[in-house]
Amino acid sequence: MKRHIIEVENLVKRFGDLVAVDDISFNVEEGEIFGFLGPNGAGKTTTINVLCTLFKPTSGRARLAGFDVVRQQNQVRRSIGLVFQDPSLDLRLNALQNLNFHAYVYGVPRAVRKKRIEEVLRMVELWDRRREEVRNFSGGMRRRLEIARGLLHYPKVLFLDEPTLGLDPQTRHHIWDYILHLRKRESITIFLTTHYMDEAGVADRIAIIDYGKIVALDTPDALKRMIGGDIITLKTENAEAAMAEIRHQFGIEAQKDSQGVFFEVPNGEEFIPLLVNNFKTDLHSISMRRPTLDDVFLKLTGREIREEAGGEAAMRRQWAMYQARDHRGRFG
């Protein structure tokens, strides 16, 4: 039995009438990567803000490394590192100065301060840029510096709130490499949130959160097994006829969306020949794919996360924000 490093019981957080976190309970095991997956506004950031002592819970309890997040704030803060969803660096300082500030407020002993700063900067490959003002860093470099900062005081738990939001796919990839690498090297627990379905797959366990409630919590594979097997998609002019025929021949209720008609079968490879041999309705194409977390989310909530649209819009917003901040920063 592994130790629970985060324990959350019946946690509720309200903002006026809005229930941002609606009575959730879960545990995170020491050393695991735990993912919070859900659309924008689901309550992921709010949960982190309660766990990191920035918000007081409306009701319920949460403990981190054995410390109560309301009554033992300082011990909790000492145990965690944070990469916030929104940027939180001092753009007017250089990388070293940002890390030095962090080392002081977290009480990293003088004897190891320099060594640790070098270690984390080398890890995120920013050592060569250490004396450059953060203002001149790209979005990806800033994110890496924030990750380095979050690790500087050797926290037990590292929170990563949408660590790749607003970054281009290549940089996203790069950031995940660090995170997975980190996991191999340190005995650290990682709590991450994302609304990118593909990214959630790196977690050992995932909680799917929607409208402030946890609707499922399991390993990615187990979640995917909630889908009956493989997903078959048919493209056809006559969707209604195809759906009727599938119901009649195989006893399966198919659904339709803009992509075509789709349904789940236990074993796609074996199913396709059966379908091809007997199907009467005209088909343009048949495709099969393994279930993704997208499908799981759709099945659980009846909605899609729409990560592409959301992702790009969010990316543009974030970028615009960086630009605006840089611009104003010059007069700050």
Add this chain to the structure above:
Amino acid sequence: MSNLRAIYIIWYRDLLRFWRDKARLFSSFVMPFLFLVIFGTGLSASMLLLGRGTEEAGYNYIQFLFPGIVGMIVLFTAVMWGVSIVWDREFGFLKEILVAPISRAAVAMGKTLGGATIATVQGTVMLVFAPFVGVSLSVSQVLLLIVLMFVFACSITAMGILIASRIKTMEAFQVVMQLLLFPLFFLSPARFPVQNLPSWLGTLVRINPVSYGIDSFRQSILEPTSANFGINLFGHPMSIAEDILLVALFGLVMVLLAVWSFSTQE
């Protein structure tokens, strides 16, 4: 102990940012000079009519004004330092500070000392202009002034930080500061002696804590005859020590309120 370290680094960061901001650094050297020229030449003719008392004391108007401008520089810089908190909130850096394992009191203290140090530096730079207006300062006068300016600046910075801790947007902060700064400055003896004022105005000036800071500057810059235009409270002429004690008391209240305000935030 860890809180002392935190106060130090928060203070240090403020200085670093001030030093890095070359535009502000430059304006901090040029602005005092401009103020002096504008206020001194523009207003001296009209003010001479009102300010006969100053002539009798053996100082011309621009000399009388000089400590007032020093006070104004310190006042403006100190009160506006609160803006750095609004910036930090907007840029997200405040979160880095607020989740750190340090007390909110340390945050308020560090910010107060940072702003006060910068305001004191600005005021001290202003003293360089003293010879140009015919005021000569000894080393001990300058040292005393630095102490007085620092105490005054701490009080005023704490007030700015108290306000900034409750205000979330830059625009709102600017508006509140304008509304606050103008009465604080214009209802002080920075530009005129208290003695010649109508009694209602005199009362307002005596309620204003900034008045005592400026009075202490004036008394230490324009000694020894300056008692002629110092503040008297209930008929008692205030000494430098009494002035700065009042300022320090006001500052203590502000610091406590600022710490409280920071600690009770969600």
